[in-house]
Amino acid sequence: MEENLIKTCLHDRHVAQGALMSPFGGFDMPIQYTSIIDEHTAVRTDVGVFDVSHMGEVRISGPDAYKYVSHIFVNDVTGAPDGQIFYGMMCHENGGVVDDLLVYKVNDEEYFLVINASNIAKDVAWIEKNAAGFNVTIKNESDYYGEVAVQGPKAEEMLMRILNLPLNEIAFYNFKTFDIDGEQVIISRTGYTGEDGFEVYGSHDFTRRLWDKLMEAGVKPCGLGCRDTLRFEVGLPLYGDELTDDITPLEASLSMFVKLDKPTDFIGREALAKQKEEGVTRRIVGIELEGKAVPRHGYPVEVDGKVVGEITTGYNSISTGKSVAMAMIEKPYTKLGTPVEVRIRKKTFPGVVVKKRFYDKNYKK
Amino acid sequence: MSKVLENLRYADSHEWVLVEGDVATVGITDYAQHALGNIVYVDMPEAGDEVTAGEEFGAVESVKAASDLISPVSGEVLEVNEALEDAPELINEDAFANWIMKVKISDASEIENLLDAAAYAKVCEE
Structure with missing residues (x-):
């Protein structure tokens, strides 16, 4: 290939x-x-x-651009000044994530979407499919x-x-x-x-x-x-690891980007509102391991010999030297301080549930 | 170009062996450390463990990936290089100086199956 x-x-x-x-x-x-x-x-x-x-770019323009972006995007762009950018997700009806993306507001009638390379074809098809009834033009500008x-x-x-x-x-x-x-x-x-x-x-x-x-x-x-x-x-997700078609933003611990109360309805809202009300059954958390063995994507996380989740991303952190991971864990083992074990090849290594930010962001705000 | 030392024998899975009497000192080659990139952890056996030629005896972890270590010889592990526990990056600095384990060779004929330096250099070029 x-x-x-x-x-x-x-x-x-x-x-x-x-x-x-x-x-x-x-x-x-x-x-x-x-x-x-x-x-x-x-x-x-x-x-x-x-x-x-490799990142994809899609431009959405037309009289219904605001309405349409609001319809497919879980974050709320309402009332934003031109030139502002939002991080968020596009979700399926069931709340699973189609992709995570940046939405650049050019003006009320034009938005510029930056999507993941691996999802360009899927996203563009999904964006076009859901545009029925909206007066918008969708242009995939990824090749430009x-x-x-x-x-x-x-x-x-x-x-x-x-x-x-x-x-x-x-x-x-x-x-x-x-x-x-x-x-x-x-x-x-x-x-x-x-x-x-x-x-x-x-x-x-x-x-x-x-x-x-x-x-x-x-x-x-x-x-x-x-x-x-x-x-x-710094705890940022990667589509394919922490986010997939089968993982909701709430399960990915990204609920701060999901505005269930925004003025417009959006795809996935009903499922996400229900999940929020009932509570998630699993969630992405951080794990810090003893020792230097490296937990990697797909490795099982165990409590008392029972598998309770798996690693989504793990490294021996370059900035801190600690072996740390993000992992999708079943409740109630998501609680901070919960002792867990990560299976790495033939051995298990003890660790503990921590916040999924292993290094402080250094943004200029 | 990766370094290949004349006095060693090699496995095509990129381990080197120094044979001294009935003791084999085993490490990974310069080619292997270069391909792996920054090494952050070496999963080593313990002294007293039995290893088998052609079978996994541990792993080397780079930032990006874990790579199995395949034993080139069979026998009992006499010693592992404890310096690698705190400083696995030593292998990046000099893969031939920083061995991983020493094995008491149980079947000397296995050594004959290993590659010499010229044959291993060819493997690296492929």
Whole structure:
């Protein structure tokens, strides 16, 4: 199947820079350039750049754009100023998650959705199917946009210098559109690392020029390996691990993004309201293990020899050195402080249920 | 290019063996540590355990993945490298200097099944 992998507009750069390439979401993506630990540390302490051109972009426009986005999105965009961004999910009728995404409000009649690479085809089909009766135009712009994420405490300073733009005026979870070299480039103060930073959406040509400038300026190229360790440490979910078609946002411990009381109805609301009322039977929690063995996706979590859940993501945390995991656990074993055991190969390792944030976010708000 | 040492024997699963009398010292190769990336944990047997040629005796964990260790020889584990418990990254620094276990060889003929340096270098090129 490898010959069918899609290459991003920066693929030749990754190969030339000696990146270890691997399939992700249907794309041939860089996992690491030199070392996951070095790249992770650069983002935590300095600045790094990721090629995230594999992400999908869908533009929804028309007189019913607000009504339609409200209909498919669990968060509430009502009354938001233009230029604001929302994180949230699209859900099935039964509350399972179609995808998690960012919604950029351009204005009341135009929204820009950023979706996961692995879900582009599924999402676009679902978005189109549910648009019946709404006066909107749906445009999948995934093939047009390249995207880089510049992340880390020095991201603002670095990107402002390279682009010569007043990016300090962009607030957290806001975006602006700039005219650069005759094209519209979207820049948002967002990311997936728990650090300050920006995501930049432009044409493939623009994205290549920006990447080259970042490299000339000495910004460390970072692969998806450390993107995962970074997002994991600050408790952010990854679709496929913490979120799936069969997991609801409430079960994923993301209920703060589900606005059951918003003014419009939305797909999945009834199921989610019922689940909230009855209480979830399982939930994603954090687990901290004794020792350095690494709990990984799918490993069983046990209490008194009985399986009560499984690991969704686990690492030996690069920032703290502890072996920690997110895990989907049955109630009542979700309570903080509950002793559990994680089966790693032939042995079990003792651990305890903790909050699923293993490292504090360092956003500039 | 990964380093291959002349005086060692190799398994195609990327373990190296240094034979001294009836004791085999076992580690993973430079090629293996390079392919794995940053090593964060080594799951080792205990002294006194019996290991079997061709069978798993532990695992090496990188940031991204766990990789089984396959024993190139059969016998009793005499010693494991305890330095790796606190500093598994030593294998990244020098995979040949930082061995994982020493085994009292129970069947010397198994050594003959292992690759020499030239044959192993070819495996790495494939």
